[in-house]
Amino acid sequence: MAANTNDFVIVGAQNSEANEHISKPALSFWQDAWRRLKLNKLAVISLWFLVLILGFAILSTIFVPQSKANAFDSNQVGTYKNLPPKSGLPIPGWDGQIKEPGATEKTDVYTTQNVPSKDKFLLGTDTIGRSLGLRIVVGLRISLLVAVAATFIDLIIGVSYGVFSGWKGGWIDTVLQRIIEVVSSIPNLIIVTMLGLLLGNGIFSIILAIAMTGWINMARQVRNMTLSLKERDYVLAAKSLGESSTKVALKHLIPNMAGTIIVQVMMTIPTAIMFEAVLSAINLGVKPPTSSLGSLISDAQNMLQFYPYQILLPSFVLVLISLAFILLGDGLRDAFDPRASED
Template sequence: MENVNKKFTLVGTTDSHDMELISKPALTFWQDAWRRFKKNKIAVVAMVVVFATLIFAVLSTIFVPQSAANNFNPDQVQVYKNLPPKLGNLNIPGWNGDFTTPGNTLSSNVYQDQKVPEGTSYILGTDNLGRSLAKRTIVGLRISLLIAFAAILFDIFIGITYGLISGWVGGRVDNVMQRIIEIISSIPYLVIVTMLGMLFGQGVTSIILAIGMFIWTGIARQVRNLTLSWKEREFILASRTLGESTFRIMIRHLLPNMLGVIIVQIMFDIPSVIFAEATLSAINLGVKPPTSSLGSLISDGISSLQFYPYQLAVPAVVLCLLSLSFFLFGYGLRDAFDPKSSED
């Protein structure tokens, strides 16, 4: 009987060793996370918006100083106040200077009615003191981001450290530290803002301290829970057996494994801080005038909403787009670092 095995030839490999080789190169944790993140197109767009906004906020300090947005000429208020948006000499509806002023039924060119010098235009209009809304929104964006990232430093230095110590030590120490977090979380931060305002004066410093005193509790709980889980893993026990110090284990082994969760939590905390600042400004506990933030601009726009709705719409749209970008970026990072989270 003819041997049928001679009629078939295994192609593509020369021996059994070649059959066991992995065709794709091994990916690191960060490379694998980036590969998953790129598949989420909305998150990629949000990331581009976030980084573009941060770069713009930094570069705007050169072209739009804070004094240019705050100062105004008291003798020229009647000429420049409450001007509608206008984009040069282009006749684009909504950006041509036409607006129905209070007391009139027909729209007219406000720039001509108030005798604004020829060639002068404001792309986003002006406020009731004649200050450019575009410049004040840029400065407000800068101040809001400054408050957000300064408050996030409390997350990084206090929250992570507190959570690591609480989870690593455990026992009664952990129990006491968690009760302290519960006490802090139960205090209304409006009370703290009011007290700090009386102590330091109304301004950016008071807002940063008030929000920072509460924002770190969330990430501290997450880091503590992760530490309780990770400290029982084999590689941590091996490090302790080899005599590595606690600090070295936390820095070299615990933190790298928690970094994904920490980054995602920070991305979620940033828009929360921005909204908190906006809320404080809406009840006159925000930044001190004439300094503007997105919250203070929204607060000022609410008072003139009935007659000049664009003064509220401009900062409100910027705030919503910025917060939405951070949230979508955070969700994209969460799904990239933890693929199971997108299935829940």
């Protein structure tokens, strides 16, 4: 059964030019990741939600100064205190009516407290008559500020510490890792209390506390990635071409761990936001006249049974932004590392 070579005709390989051609459109790594992210509806919704809320928070600094949210008229507390949300439309729960403490029927609090008819509070007021809506906006701003600060600290300290430690290796790496272990073994709450004593409560000491401990997970992850990436052939190739260590880190190491870094940031942000809320709730956070989502929640918890909206509204906002960050982080992880989400 000798094969006759004349029976075989070469099909479709006429010239090498045609063989070498790639018909798929050129997609960069980022374009590819964006394409995959778009497939995840929840992540896209979260992304838009966060963009909108970030834009809203930035714009609100013009329209809602902090002083306006803090101010109240001590003579008119009786008129404006504890007003329920009122939209001006007959929507149940959003029409200015609530069961007063001890009452069995809903009453229109705006009329019983003689609130001027031009005043209506979309999200109600708190126990001394300050608009809850304005206070939530200020609280949201503080939460987002903490989020942004946490991101920067994560990126700047965490990434550079991790890359440096992993790249240098040897005793430098050992020393740096022991430092991380020492720092991470100190409870956050103690650091904040100490800083509070030293600097006074406030947003600055919260951010400083996050700065001191928030980068640790990022540094660890980045170091691990660096340890594995620095043995790759393309890093050796760059070294053999004479590339400097800084350039290797910027051109080869960091772009190849961008996915890990972004996902880690997305995981840090909700933690930082929650951390701020917890601190404010236990009076270690922002100073009282300033509102934060955490302090709004803790202030309202005494009256939970009578004025549930005072605690539900800030909680709702807090949950919503945290959830959006987590869902977006999930989507980004899948977009950057499609293999991890297959199972």
